[in-house]
Amino acid sequence: MERIKSAISRLKLYWLAVLFLTIKSYILYKVGFNISSDNMLQEFILIINPLSSAVLFFAIALLFKHRLRNIMIVAFSLIATMLLYFNLLYYRFFTDFLTLPVLFQTSNLNDLGSSIVGLTHAADLLLLVDLIFLTVLIATKRVPAVHRLKREPIILVSLAVVMFLANLSIAQAERPQLLSRSFDRELLVKNIGILNYHVYDGYIQSQSRAQRVFADSSDIVEVKNYAQANHKDPDPELFGIAEGKNVVMISLESLQTFVINNTVNGEEVTPFLNELIEDSYYFENFYHQTAQGKTSDSEFIVDNSMFGRDSGSVFFTHGGNDYNALPEFLSNEGMYTSVMHSNNKSFWNRDIMYQSLGYDQFFDVNSYDVTEENSVGWGLKDVDFFEQSIDLLQSQPEPFYTKFITLTNHFPFELDEEDKMIDEYDSNSGTLNRFFPTVRYMDHAVERFFEEMKESGMYEDTIFILYGDHYGISENHNRAMSQYLDKDEITPFDSTQLQRVPMIVHIPGHDKSETISTVGGQIDVKPTLMHLLGHSTRNEIHFGTDLFAPENESRAVLRNGSVITDDIVYTNNTCYDKQGEEIEMESCDPDIEKGLSDLEHSDRIIYGDLLRFLDSEEVEEQEE
Ligand code: GP9
Ligand code: MN
Numbered sequence: 001m002e003r004i005k006s007a008i009s010r011l012k013l014y015w016l017a018v019l020f021l022t023i024k025s026y027i028l029y030k031v032g033f034n035i036s037s038d039n040m041l042q043e044f045i046l047i048i049n050p051l052s053s054a055v056l057f058f059a060i061a062l063l064f065k066h067r068l069r070n071i072m073i074v075a076f077s078l079i080a081t082m083l084l085y086f087n088l089l090y091y092r093f094f095t096d097f098l099t100l101p102v103l104f105q106t107s108n109l110n111d112l113g114s115s116i117v118g119l120t121h122a123a124d125l126l127l128l129v130d131l132i133f134l135t136v137l138i139a140t141k142r143v144p145a146v147h148r149l150k151r152e153p154i155i156l157v158s159l160a161v162v163m164f165l166a167n168l169s170i171a172q173a174e175r176p177q178l179l180s181r182s183f184d185r186e187l188l189v190k191n192i193g194i195l196n197y198h199v200y201d202g203y204i205q206s207q208s209r210a211q212r213v214f215a216d217s218s219d220i221v222e223v224k225n226y227a228q229a230n231h232k233d234p235d236p237e238l239f240g241i242a243e244g245k246n247v248v249m250i251s252l253e254s255l256q257t258f259v260i261n262n263t264v265n266g267e268e269v270t271p272f273l274n275e276l277i278e279d280s281y282y283f284e285n286f287y288h289q290t291a292q293g294k295t296s297d298s299e300f301i302v303d304n305s306m307f308g309r310d311s312g313s314v315f316f317t318h319g320g321n322d323y324n325a326l327p328e329f330l331s332n333e334g335m336y337t338s339v340m341h342s343n344n345k346s347f348w349n350r351d352i353m354y355q356s357l358g359y360d361q362f363f364d365v366n367s368y369d370v371t372e373e374n375s376v377g378w379g380l381k382d383v384d385f386f387e388q389s390i391d392l393l394q395s396q397p398e399p400f401y402t403k404f405i406t407l408t409n410h411f412p413f414e415l416d417e418e419d420k421m422i423d424e425y426d427s428n429s430g431t432l433n434r435f436f437p438t439v440r441y442m443d444h445a446v447e448r449f450f451e452e453m454k455e456s457g458m459y460e461d462t463i464f465i466l467y468g469d470h471y472g473i474s475e476n477h478n479r480a481m482s483q484y485l486d487k488d489e490i491t492p493f494d495s496t497q498l499q500r501v502p503m504i505v506h507i508p509g510h511d512k513s514e515t516i517s518t519v520g521g522q523i524d525v526k527p528t529l530m531h532l533l534g535h536s537t538r539n540e541i542h543f544g545t546d547l548f549a550p551e552n553e554s555r556a557v558l559r560n561g562s563v564i565t566d567d568i569v570y571t572n573n574t575c576y577d578k579q580g581e582e583i584e585m586e587s588c589d590p591d592i593e594k595g596l597s598d599l600e601h602s603d604r605i606i607y608g609d610l611l612r613f614l615d616s617e618e619v620e621e622q623e624e
Helices: 002-010 012-031 040-048 051-062 066-094 100-104 106-114 122-139 152-174 185-192 194-214 217-229 271-278 294-304 326-332 347-357 382-394 430-456 475-485 492-497 522-532 589-608 617-623
Strands: 246-252 281-287 336-340 361-363 400-405 462-468 503-506 514-521 555-557 563-565 568-571 574-577
Touching: 002 012, 012 040, 012 051, 012 066, 012 122, 040 152, 040 185, 051 066, 051 152, 051 194, 066 122, 066 194, 100 194, 152 185, 185 194, 194 589, 217 589, 246 294, 246 430, 271 430, 271 503, 281 555, 294 326, 294 347, 294 400, 294 522, 326 336, 326 347, 326 400, 326 522, 336 382, 347 361, 382 400, 382 430, 430 475, 462 522, 475 492, 492 568, 492 574, 503 522, 514 522, 555 589, 563 589, 568 589
Parallel strands: 246 400, 246 462, 281 514, 336 361, 336 400, 514 555
Antiparallel strands: 281 503, 462 503, 555 563, 563 568, 568 574
16 A cells, blocks of 8 residues: 555656546536446446546656656647647537548538637636646646656556556447447547547547558549449339439438238238339339448438448448448539438437538428437337428428438337337337337338328429348347248348348329339348439449349349359358258359459549549559
8 A cells, every 4th residue: 555655646747647537527527528338337437438538648757757758748738738628629510529631621621610700618718727727836846747657657557557457348338339329429538538539540540540541533434434334224114203203211220121011919010012012013022231331321322322330330341431322422413412311410420420421401300399209219110200200391492312220129129118109019029029019119200201291282292212231130139020921041042132121112193003023132231212203324334233223133233252143042151942941052153252352443433432442543544
């Protein structure tokens, strides 16, 4: 005990600096960044999260020699304070935290620059109080000058590592898959602290920079030739059928095809969608192609007709790339493009990525009136979300392209008693059991939305595209799933088939409807929609095919390399026929090769940020 005491008093200034920075960060979290917590554990994480980085950061100051050591501690305090302060200014303007690309994206900072005076408050000077105090301590020689360091640096670095790991494991318990999944800046800051967040951000950004540096304009020519060789002409009867109309896209959270036209405890799970399908084009062999980026991956794939990344979220890692996305294209064609989604705008880096994709407007959580009563689980209930969106929709110029992202049918599938329209299922998986009532609720919310569209008079002038964003029930629930599907077991073949999500194209006033068995995926939505709107895709770089194209090859490639066609399912290094019987690999080989080649070419575009070279003179020359 004595030894610890004397060690602390030897490095008194150091420990004071650590303490002050921790307190200062916490005060800023609460007062400056309005970070709230739902429970005591979250509050505890918030209090301790600056500690590990402070211990490490100030340990670097100790590496300086003799008298400089104490002065460097104050200098480091100043650096940390400035970092906090820049974040605070940025937050006051954008309600978001700084990222490295944002620092280099001058347009963002120009916005800031002109209003910087308005963003500073007199009370901000209080951030310097601890610095002044530390300086006075040094000037009046009240802290010992540490002349010789012993093992302190090693001990402090180890302490910082232990503290960080402890912090991370508590945070991971509170927020599973924090680093790999929950790519939300506020969540990261909340859980690992603002300094650690910046280190993490630096790591993510540097990873995506390297490959970009080595790419050049000849790469895009090859990729473009590859993609265009796969082009298929549209069905002339449907080409341009939706020209001039509004487009409403609905991303149906965690909705899988196995619930469509199915029942639980004798009750229909999706009565409205089943009815809608009768009056629409419905693709029954349509697959999600997402990986860890979940909803954000589905958005990326749909808007670009390119694949997301095999790990992490492309929304997060390549939010600053050049894209030729659907919203940008349609916006240039005179449509108003927007997203409606009642969540924090920085979740999945949407605020940044949506600019790169060319959306004119993002109606995030701040556009909605969210209360205790109208929220459940992840936030605003779907019925209220759609209801409140109608006014926003009407405020837009027409024709518009607007994407609605639903939320209630999200893991862990919570629902208020009053919203339960059917009973839970009965199996060993609470997750699967709860899934059915929340799906039923979402179905009801979409039904209400269609009624509201009709009441508002917008229905007739709009085409609707509804798709499931990704699976809701993971393979961890295979036992319960096999019980529900009445199978002995869920094989890898079944698991792949379970990656089907509904895809519905509803065109009011169009007298045809059909359930189409063409195999496809989210990557096909962009060319399909562009053709319906009457735009050629011959010169586009797409990895998908118009689902209505007469020559569509009927193939889906999943992000893990699985491939599905009319005849085979390849997954887990095994080739199956469509009955799920294993067959010889040769039957799958050509499709596997094509699938891998698609994935590889699409990845090259993203990692090399190749679309930035389009329209450059060199590319035009090389094409000639
Ligand atoms: C979050 C919502 C859900 O805004 O889109 O994201 P998910 O966890 O499904 O990727
Ligand atoms: Mn989702």
